[in-house]
Amino acid sequence: MSPRALSFELRAAEIVFDGQRGLGGLSLEIHPGETVAFVGPSGAGKTSALRLLNGMQSATSGQVLVDGQELAHLAPKERRALRQTIGYVPQGFGLVPNMRVAQNVLAGRLGGMGFWQSMRATLRPKKDELEEIHSLLLRLGIEEKLFQRVDSLSGGEQQRVAIARALYQEPSALLADEPLSALDPSRARETLELLSGLAQERGLTLVLSLHDIRLARELLPRLVGLRDGEKQFDSPTGEISDEAIRALYELESAGF
Amino acid sequence: MASHSHNPGPLPARPGPFGARRTWLLAIALAALWAAHGLGVTLSGLVPSGSGLNILGEFLGASLSPAWDYEVVVPEGTVALPWKVLDALRRTLIFAASGLSLALLLGFPLGIVASTAWWKNHKGARGERFHLLKRWLNPTLFVGIRTGIALLRSIHEVLWAVLLLAALGLNSFSAVCAIALPFAGTFAKVFSDILDEAPRDSADVLRASGATEAQAFLFGLLPRALPDMAAYAFYRFECAVRSSAVLGFFGYPTLGYFIKLAFDNKRYHEVWSYLWSLIVLVFVLEAISGALRRRVVVR
Numbered sequence: 001m002s003p004r005a006l007s008f009e010l011r012a013a014e015i016v017f018d019g020q021r022g023l024g025g026l027s028l029e030i031h032p033g034e035t036v037a038f039v040g041p042s043g044a045g046k047t048s049a050l051r052l053l054n055g056m057q058s059a060t061s062g063q064v065l066v067d068g069q070e071l072a073h074l075a076p077k078e079r080r081a082l083r084q085t086i087g088y089v090p091q092g093f094g095l096v097p098n099m100r101v102a103q104n105v106l107a108g109r110l111g112g113m114g115f116w117q118s119m120r121a122t123l124r125p126k127k128d129e130l131e132e133i134h135s136l137l138l139r140l141g142i143e144e145k146l147f148q149r150v151d152s153l154s155g156g157e158q159q160r161v162a163i164a165r166a167l168y169q170e171p172s173a174l175l176a177d178e179p180l181s182a183l184d185p186s187r188a189r190e191t192l193e194l195l196s197g198l199a200q201e202r203g204l205t206l207v208l209s210l211h212d213i214r215l216a217r218e219l220l221p222r223l224v225g226l227r228d229g230e231k232q233f234d235s236p237t238g239e240i241s242d243e244a245i246r247a248l249y250e251l252e253s254a255g256f
Numbered sequence: 257m258a259s260h261s262h263n264p265g266p267l268p269a270r271p272g273p274f275g276a277r278r279t280w281l282l283a284i285a286l287a288a289l290w291a292a293h294g295l296g297v298t299l300s301g302l303v304p305s306g307s308g309l310n311i312l313g314e315f316l317g318a319s320l321s322p323a324w325d326y327e328v329v330v331p332e333g334t335v336a337l338p339w340k341v342l343d344a345l346r347r348t349l350i351f352a353a354s355g356l357s358l359a360l361l362l363g364f365p366l367g368i369v370a371s372t373a374w375w376k377n378h379k380g381a382r383g384e385r386f387h388l389l390k391r392w393l394n395p396t397l398f399v400g401i402r403t404g405i406a407l408l409r410s411i412h413e414v415l416w417a418v419l420l421l422a423a424l425g426l427n428s429f430s431a432v433c434a435i436a437l438p439f440a441g442t443f444a445k446v447f448s449d450i451l452d453e454a455p456r457d458s459a460d461v462l463r464a465s466g467a468t469e470a471q472a473f474l475f476g477l478l479p480r481a482l483p484d485m486a487a488y489a490f491y492r493f494e495c496a497v498r499s500s501a502v503l504g505f506f507g508y509p510t511l512g513y514f515i516k517l518a519f520d521n522k523r524y525h526e527v528w529s530y531l532w533s534l535i536v537l538v539f540v541l542e543a544i545s546g547a548l549r550r551r552v553v554v555r
Contacts, residue, residue, distance in 0.1 A: 056464050084466030094461035096479045098552075107458075110475055111466030118471055162461075169465055 005032035005205045006067045006085060006173040008053050013062035015048050015229075023048050023229040025062060030205060035196055037208040037216050040226040041249055046209035047091070047177050049226065053207060054086045054175055055079060084111040087166030087204075089176040093158050097151035101142075101161050104150055105133045108168035136164045140194070155182045159191065167198065173205040174198075180212050188212060192219050213245055318524035322532050327523040337526065340514070341533050348510040348534075351428070351503065352496035355435025359496075360489060362440035367447025367485075370401050373477055374451070405448075408441025413499045417506050431508045435499050439492060447485055454481040483552045490545035494538060501534055 012025040023045040030036050030053075038046040051057035052064050055071045064071045066082060074082065087108070095104050103122055106129065110118045121129065130146070137143040140160040142153075150158060159182065166174055176195060180188040192215055199206035210216045216223055217237055225232035225240075225248045233244050304312055325337050335343070368374055375398050411419075417434035424430040459476030467475070504512020511530050518526040 054464050056460070080466040080468065082466070083464060086464070086466075088461060088464040090457060090461055090464075092457050094457040094476075096458045096476070098483055099479055107462060107467075107475055108465055110462060110471050113471075115470070118475060122475055165461075166465075 004172060005203050007032045007065075008173070008205070008207065009063075009065040010049075010052060011063040011065070013049075013052055013059040013064055015045070015052070015057065016060040021229055023052075026226075026229075026231055027062075028224060028231070028234055030207060033199075033203050033205055034222065035199055035206040035208075035220055036222045036224060037210045037220050038224050038226055039210050039213050039216050039248070040232070042211065043228075044226040045229040046211075046226055048229075049224075050175050050177050050207060050209045053173075054083055054088055056088070080111060084169065085172045087169050087171035087174040089159070089162045089166050089174070089179060091178040091181060093162040095150045095158055095161055095165075098149060100147050100149055101137070101145050101153070101164075102130060102133050102147060104161055105136065105164045105168050108165040109170075111169070133164070133168060136167055139198075140164055156187050156191075159183070163195070163198075167202075171204065173207070176206070176208045178209055178211060180210060180215065189215055189219070192216075196220065213249070217245070315524045315527070319528050319531075321525060322528035323523070323525035324529070327525055328521075337529060341529050344504075344509070344511045344514050344530065345533055345537055348497060348500045348504070348537075351431055351435065351508065351510055352493065352500040354428075354432045355500065356439060356489070356493055356496045358432060358436035359439035359443055359492075362436065363443025363447060364485075366401065366405060366440065366444035367451065368473075368478075369397075370405055370444050371448035371451040372398075373454075373456070374473060405441050405444045409438050409445060410441075411438060413438045414502065417503055421506055426507050428508075431500075431503050431506075431510075434503060435496055439496060439499075443489070443492070446488055447481075450481045450484045450488070451477065454484075486552045487549040490548050493545060494541050497538065497541060 008030040010026050010028050012027055013023065014021065014025045015023040026045075026049060038044075038049050040046055048057050052059055053066065055064070055066075055074075058072065066086070069078075069082065071079065071082075096107075102125055106121050106125055110121070113121060125133075134143055134146055137146060137160075140163060142157050142160050142164075145153060145157060145161070150161060153161065159179065163176075163179075174195070179191055179195060183191055195206060195208070196219060198204070208216075208220070210220075217240070221237055222235070223237050223240060224234045225244065227248055232248050233240060323337060326334070334340075375394055413434050416437050417431070420430035420434050424433075454477055456477060458480060459472040462472040462476040463469070501511040501515075504510035504514065505516050507513060511534050515527055515530045518524075518530065
């Protein structure tokens, strides 16, 4: 179990890209240990909303609070310390393809290391570090890949390496951007179950962005619907009507 | 086609016959003609004179029968020609390898600090130590480094050889530097481009997990660029071998030196012994470096 799960709060957070609004004043609260998914059509602002939470995207106006601290007010050092407690699995995984699985997973903990220590860990991982990584990979079902180069793995395996890297960080929250986009339907269910299972086990706050609404409705407790950067609904999954879902994904001009 | 359904309306305005591209091509062709006229280039200059034709024929004729032994009487105790050729090859390789090693030693760090990816994340964010100093100093340093690199590589290795020969005299170090300096400039330029074009997503994740900018660069961006950098370095080794051979014309004991000596004495068969061995060497290196390049490439 991690020390304590993180809470997130957005207060009228707005993102403007080149004069165009990417995300309109979004407000929501995510409690420690909660599992939430941003859902909606592509271009709805799901990824931007997710990246607000670890400060990889800064809000043009409004506030982002993590664990009660306002991100914009943190000094670089404090921001880094906070980010070390947030695991991030981006859509493209962000792995280094020409390095081994072990090295990629190790990278999750570089945040807390000094220069020489990170050199040593990357080039010559210690036995206990490797054992820890191995047991993480075992949980994810790819333990035999420990010393393989990442570019020799399948897409699904690479995604598990990215999840392992985020978990090796020993985070208090996990952010996963479109974790199902590269998977076939059966794998997608498995992965979503794995992620929410891991969050349960470790008591993590889990925030996802998902395109696939069907699985999200089936497996996740709370959904935030986004469309054109605007929040359409934010409620427990059971209370969301089919009508609301249909409206979320409806094509703009259905006049063909 | 269903031409009856819609009237497509008039065609969009057709571009004129003298678009920007055609105008440029025409201007370049005219400039070439003008330059040729100014230099007095005529086709008759391509036809060699009678004696020149003889030399050319003799020289090319010798290509099919490179010498296996000296064409003239040599003093007692001189090593056999094949050994001498091999020794010249060895020296050529040594100069090339030394020059390239030094070039890598200089060019690798220069390439890093010449990349925009490095400076982008060191521009002195608010709250950082010395951020005002950094904001002023860093752009100055960046422009200075880029200019220095441009100077290094804008001078050809043969010119460097002339300069260094005058400054340092005929020693191995001046030859190695003559290769290393322009090659370091090229490495720095190409490495910085490779770094700037490398995918940034791995560095992005590191940043997201609380790593410093330096860590994100070293462990996220640099590893993505290393395979291409290595492949380029292998390729440059072939270039270094050719440069090393040419430096012999200035008196360094590489292939060029022996080629010049033999050529000046009209021992064309010996010239071809050296030339063929250089050609074979370059082919072998190409095969080896090609195989290495294929190995490092990211699948």
